Amino acid sequence: MSKDDLKPQLERYRSDLVGDTLPFWIEHGWDREKGGLFTSLGRDGTLLDRDKPVWFQGRGAWLFATVYNSLEQNPRWLEVALSALEFLERHGFDEDGRMYFLLTEDGQPLRKRRYAFSEAFASMAYSACARATANQDWAERARELFEVYTRVSFQPGAMEAKVDPATRPGKGLGPRMICIQLAQTLRENLGDLSFEAWIDRCIEEIESDFCKPDQGVVMETVSVSGEIIDSFDGRLLNPGHAIEAAWFILHEARHRDGDSHLLTLGTRMLDWMWQRGWDEEYGGLYSFRDLYDRPVQEPVHDMKYWWPHTEAILATLLAYRLTSDRRHAERFQQLHAWTQEHFADPDHGEWFGYLHRDGSPALQLKGSHWKGPFHVPRMQWYASQLLEESAV
Secondary structure (H helix, E strand, C coil): HHHHHHHHHHCCCCHHHHHHHHHHHHHHHECCCCCCCCEECCCCEEECCCCHHHHHHHHHHHHHHHHHHHHCCCCCHHHHHHHHHHHHHHHHHHCCCCCEEEEECCCCEEEEECCHHHHHHHHHHHHHHHHCCCCCHHHHHHHHHHHHHHHHHCCCCCCCCCCCCCCCEEHHHHHHHHHHHHHHHHHHHHHHHHHHHHHHHHHHHHHHHEEEEECEECCCCCEECCCCCCCHHHHHHHHHHHCCCCCCCCCCCCHHCCCCCHHHHHHHHHHHHHHHEEECCCCCCCEEEEECCCCCCCCCCCEEEEEHHEEEEEEHHHHHHHHHCCHHHHHHHHHHHHHHHCCCCCCCCCCCCCCCCCCCCCCCCCCCCCCCCCHHHHHHHHEEEEEEEECC
């Protein structure tokens, strides 16, 4: 198998991004009247709920500004990005400087959550829009929100714990994984290498505390010192999160000229969680598994969600690009064929978000408070970048 064998799939991602995914969200999700983005869309783009998730204002602004910065300076893409960012700027912040999670159509607050993911994606958005417009105030805002994110996520006591920390202290993979991508994004958009200290810190912690070579897994939650917690939540494996973290690490290996340690770590994480997550009977990635292959308590454990598959597409592509090991190319081809058959909607565009185990749609949704213009177009964009750089 040669690297040219993957070119048709990567060309498909570029054409789907520009000709399908971005137009779908511009036509159906962009609120031209009040600004910002709607995300709760039916199969044909019908608006089902007018409330606006704050983290998708940031994610959407980042996406549209990023394709403007890197693919084509299409003025409509920048207009959508700035609409989302300006709506977020007007309405997304509480008086304490933290951000809401959900707003009404016109920006009134509905919900605020304990974690700082709204701040993380807003930081990414400000950095991408600063790069697109040379607005230095937005660059500074990106840095400020990065500080908020890291304080809330990593300073002891800054974020309310899920369980009583005096009884069962623990920590999660998610905040560390997102911090890697956030720092990488700000490094790229702001040209600031100081963010690499956070990248190094989070990768080291993932390797030391969340990776379990003797078990061949990446844990979702561990004790504060990295031990396995023998409970439903403690044994839970999230293949999508672990594989997403793997491709962020592989991206870092690529950025650092093929750093051998990072390359080994990222490919091991991918291999482990592919073995744990891939459904050998029906294809696709399970949502959740148990460390010891016991039953899990999440009823959706065997559903197939859109986002783990987009993350696995990028992880396998990067692994093949960096190693030339054909097993990664074969996995990519499996993923490409399975997602195009089951997630992609040839009639109305974009992807379904939620499938039954056998790959049939569980819901006709194209968007919700959890699915919007991010994972699918981010995958298509990144794959397009690899194509343009003749990397695969």
